Amino acid sequence: MSSPLITLEQLTKKYGRVRALDGVSVQMPPGPVGLLGPNGAGKTTLLKLLLGQLNPDKGVASIAGYNPTRRGDRLALRRMVGYMPEGNCLIPRMNGVETVVALGRLSGMRYRDAMKRAHEVLDYVELDEQRYRETDNYSAGMKQRLKLAQALVHDPKLLLLDEPTNGLDPRGRKHMLELIHDLGHRQKKDILLCSHLLPDVERTCHDVLVINRGAVITSGAIAGMTHSDGAWVRLQLAQASSGFAAGLTELGMDYEAESPTRFRVHLTDGRQDGDALFALASQNDASVVALTAVRASLEDVFLKALSDAEHKIG
Numbered sequence: 542m543s544s545p546l547i548t549l550e551q552l553t554k555k556y557g558r559v560r561a562l563d564g565v566s567v568q569m570p571p572g573p574v575g576l577l578g579p580n581g582a583g584k585t586t587l588l589k590l591l592l593g594q595l596n597p598d599k600g601v602a603s604i605a606g607y608n609p610t611r612r613g614d615r616l617a618l619r620r621m622v623g624y625m626p627e628g629n630c631l632i633p634r635m636n637g638v639e640t641v642v643a644l645g646r647l648s649g650m651r652y653r654d655a656m657k658r659a660h661e662v663l664d665y666v667e668l669d670e671q672r673y674r675e676t677d678n679y680s681a682g683m684k685q686r687l688k689l690a691q692a693l694v695h696d697p698k699l700l701l702l703d704e705p706t707n708g709l710d711p712r713g714r715k716h717m718l719e720l721i722h723d724l725g726h727r728q729k730k731d732i733l734l735c736s737h738l739l740p741d742v743e744r745t746c747h748d749v750l751v752i753n754r755g756a757v758i759t760s761g762a763i764a765g766m767t768h769s770d771g772a773w774v775r776l777q778l779a780q781a782s783s784g785f786a787a788g789l790t791e792l793g794m795d796y797e798a799e800s801p802t803r804f805r806v807h808l809t810d811g812r813q814d815g816d817a818l819f820a821l822a823s824q825n826d827a828s829v830v831a832l833t834a835v836r837a838s839l840e841d842v843f844l845k846a847l848s849d850a851e852h853k854i855g
Contacts, residue, residue: 546571546699546731547591551600554586554755561586563755564600573725573732575742575763577843578752584735585627587752588701591733592624604699620649623692627703627735630688637663637672637679637687644691655694662690666720682713689720699731700724706741714741721745743767743839751846759846766842776818777831778802784825792817805835 545568552565561583578584589595590602593609604622607614631640638659645655663672666686671679676687685705692700705721706714722745724730736742742749743763750760759766778785781801789796794817795807808815815832822829 544571545569546605547733548603549587549600550602552587552590552597552602553599554583554590554595555598560755562590562597562752565752565755565757566600567750567757567760569733569750569760570748571731572748573721573730573734573746575746575749576733576735576752577737577739577742577749579847580737581754582752583755584752585703588624588703588733588735591701592622593618616649619647620695621698623648623695623697623700625688625692625700625702625705627707629684630691631676631679631684633677634675636675637668637690640676640687641691641694645694648695648697650695658694658696659690662693663687665693666690667716681708682710682716685709685713685717686720689717693724697730699733701733701735703735704737705734706736706738718744739838739840739843749839749842751843753847753850756850758850759842763839767837767839773805773807773835774815774818775799775831775833775835776804776806776815776829778804778822779828779830782822782825782827785822785827788821788825792821 547569549565549567552562553560554562576584576587586595590597591604591609593615596610602609604618607618609615609618632643635643641659641662642652642655645658646652650658660672663669666689668683668686668690671683676684679687685708689705692702702721706717709717718741721732721734725732725745732746734742734746746763748760748762749766751758779802786798786804789804789806797805799805806818818832819829
């Protein structure tokens with residue numbers, strides 16, 4: 542079991558009467574973690590608390606044992622954390638290289654090292670041919686990749702990425718997700734990915750943390766959350782059979798006919814092995830060519846967690 546990288550203990554932050562975070566206590570493991578929640582859930586507030594841009598009203602947040610409220614710890618965190626904000630952080634009238642070098646210097650790098658790394662990360666995000674172009678003239682996709690480059694320039698252990706695919710067209714989004722997946726899986730970077738796009742998180746992250754109204758409503762490994770519960774299966778017949786659908790009804794099984802030969806079937810108690818489906822197909826002169834468990838999507842998990850949380854409040 543890996544030691545937690547980020548630990549939150551009764552973390553609370555209020556804006557007037559609004560509790561952006563309300564006593565959040567959770568441990569986030571190393572590796573790529575998705576941070577999900579509806580607008581106003583407290584995601585951006587959490588990132589700012591981790592960066593030391595805000596101080597909590599109560600509780601503690603720590604990254605690898607460092608407390609962002611302490612000045613000495615903030616200096617250490619500046620060297621180990623790369624931050625890609627959602628909004629525009631680019632300095633006007635500077636080109637790509639100058640921008641990345643400037644952010645490298647702010648992270649504590651010497652000029653020569655920052656310049657060398659700037660060229661390396663610009664190559665990595667495929668802005669090599671645009672490095673001397675003023676960022677005012679960059680497209681939305683180029684600006685997002687430049688923001689990722691500046692977060693990477695000092696080779697941080699942890700990346701905090703706030704809506705990295707925001708405003709991108711399908712091609713740009715695909716490229717950004719490929720970069721994030723490479724960073725989290727091949728390069729083994731620790732990542733906290735804040736996104737409202739659930740497929741982005743499901744594609745790039747191992748774990749997920751879902752917050753709503755300032756509270757954690759679910760967290761854990763995505764693979765475990767989306768595993769099949771053994772109740773729903775997808776069945777493929779070799780040929781269409783009108784008697785098969787009628788037989789499902791007679792057996793009292795809930796089902797959806799996705800095509801004349803493909804069915805999504807809910808197995809009731811005592812029928813989890815699917816034997817009844819094979820028997821029914823045989824009785825109707827049909828054969829089963831595929832039977833697979835239906836996994837929940839991360840969207841299913843997210844919506845159920847929100848529904849359960851709202852039910853408790855109501």
